[in-house]
Amino acid sequence: MNANDNVVIVGTGLAGVEVAFGLRASGWEGNIRLVGDATVIPHHLPPLSKAYLAGKATAESLYLRTPDAYAAQNIQLLGGTQVTAINRDRQQVILSDGRALDYDRLVLATGGRPRPLPVASGAVGKANNFRYLRTLEDAECIRRQLIADNRLVVIGGGYIGLEVAATAIKANMHVTLLDTAARVLERVTAPPVSAFYEHLHREAGVDIRTGTQVCGFEMSTDQQKVTAVLCEDGTRLPADLVIAGIGLIPNCELASAAGLQVDNGIVINEHMQTSDPLIMAVGDCARFHSQLYDRWVRIESVPNALEQARKIAAILCGKVPRDEAAPWFWSDQYEIGLKMVGLSEGYDRIIVRGSLAQPDFSVFYLQGDRVLAVDTVNRPVEFNQSKQIITDRLPVEPNLLGDESVPLKEIIAAAKAELSSA
Missing domain, CATH: 3.50.50.60 (FAD/NAD(P)-binding domain)
Structure with missing residues (x-):
């Protein structure tokens, strides 16, 4: 240079x-x-x-x-x-x-x-109360419309959709969340984790409807606002605000x-x-x-x-870059912190550490005996430990992962010892 x-x-x-x-x-x-x-x-x-x-x-x-x-x-x-x-x-x-x-x-x-909703072309896409969330301008427009007792329809059950739903519920809105998939977060989590988050949102007041396809919208007479969301099953959902989050x-x-x-x-x-x-x-x-x-x-x-x-x-700059680290992600919904490390695609079983009945657990995704990914809920220490397991491909003992009487750091230490002696 x-x-x-x-x-x-x-x-x-x-x-x-x-x-x-x-x-x-x-x-x-x-x-x-x-x-x-x-x-x-x-x-x-x-x-x-x-x-x-x-x-x-x-x-x-x-x-x-x-x-x-x-x-x-x-x-x-x-x-x-x-x-x-x-x-x-x-x-x-x-x-x-x-x-x-x-x-x-x-x-x-x-x-x-944002991936566009196929049925949201023309006047719908130009309506001020139909938004995607990607830019500061989008967020400002949505924030102005988070009005108590108004009706919000969220299309998409991924991270963005769930985070928006949680924020809107706190603003005392009536929230309905629609997802074409059989469960929320279907692409990135196991069924028990999806079930935990569906229960969390329903308890907070979100009306979650999975397996639901949006087929159209009703507009105001001046074509400036969306007034209702139409679903293939015949459901009509009146709406003051519609937010779509179906991918990137x-x-x-x-x-x-x-x-x-x-x-x-x-x-x-x-x-x-x-x-x-x-x-x-x-x-x-x-x-x-x-x-x-x-x-x-x-x-x-x-x-x-x-x-x-x-x-x-x-x-x-001619320097040696670091080795690839395990990818990680996070999502905050209500007072619950979800942190995920690794890529779970291809897993053939899961091991739960803790109880899914409480917001305090980890879920390990395994392919054979290898840990591919870990979802942690309100467990920051185990999240950091899991990053080490995945990045270093540590051969941890799967049967111990679900046993909380054995600290995860001890499981990691045993795996490191096995690697060094190999």
Whole structure:
């Protein structure tokens, strides 16, 4: 690297910002330009469905860095600017205002966008009381409409849908949550964990309806507001506010148009490079081969974005990056903290540590004798211990995992001893 090297980062979310500041912290001396179409100061997204929506956080408290930190680190922040094309031959990105920025290294941190509800096109999608939750503007609009005794219909039983439902219940709204799946959190948790969260929400007052498909909407006479949600089973649900959260689509169009390999994300190698070695990708938009799980994955999480950003900074500055860590996720609903580590896909059994009747347990997902993932509810110590089990692939004794008379740290110590003697 030298003082004339140019790094352009496309995307001003967490991944992009962390790459920029990580480069400076690692000794990068060249130019850094951070480009994104958002017009607000880069900010954290997870609190939008939690503290911010509940009115317990301000926009300023969500900033990833203070506004003056960018100039202080000689990072040029180009907000409100869209990158429309990549010219790989000239090593330039083309901006919406016609400018071209030269790069020696290009980092795509383009993130993702909410998966659209197929039946919510036209006037429905433009209605002020029909929203997805991805941006600060979305959260502000929703927060203004969290009015006591009003009727909220949430479409989608994933993390966002459940977190929004919990916040709305606390605002004394009447909440109905619809999910096409047979249970909430079906894609990411085992049936007992889904049952725990369904019970938790129903006890709080949420009307959860699984196996329910939305087929349309009723609109006000002026076509400005949604007045009811229509379901395939004939149910009509009057609504003052509708929020849809049915997944994320990675923003790969820029990469695809530039001829980069795309497959449910921008495909990258172990060095974070795309099919063009001068272009890297990071965060929600990046698909990579996990060494831990020996399969291709795309992970939507804050910890993954942070880890990959640090890896890019280390690689570009000629340093040795850390080994892959187990991915982890979290969700706060009511006063319950759910923390999950690992990827449970492919598990063939679960072991419960604690009682599912109380908000104080861990669920281990196993494939054979290997622990693939762990869900912990209000057990932060076991969560941290579980990260070690999965990252280090420790051969813990499965029969002991459900026995609370044996501390998890002792199970881990025995597994380490077995590894060292092998």
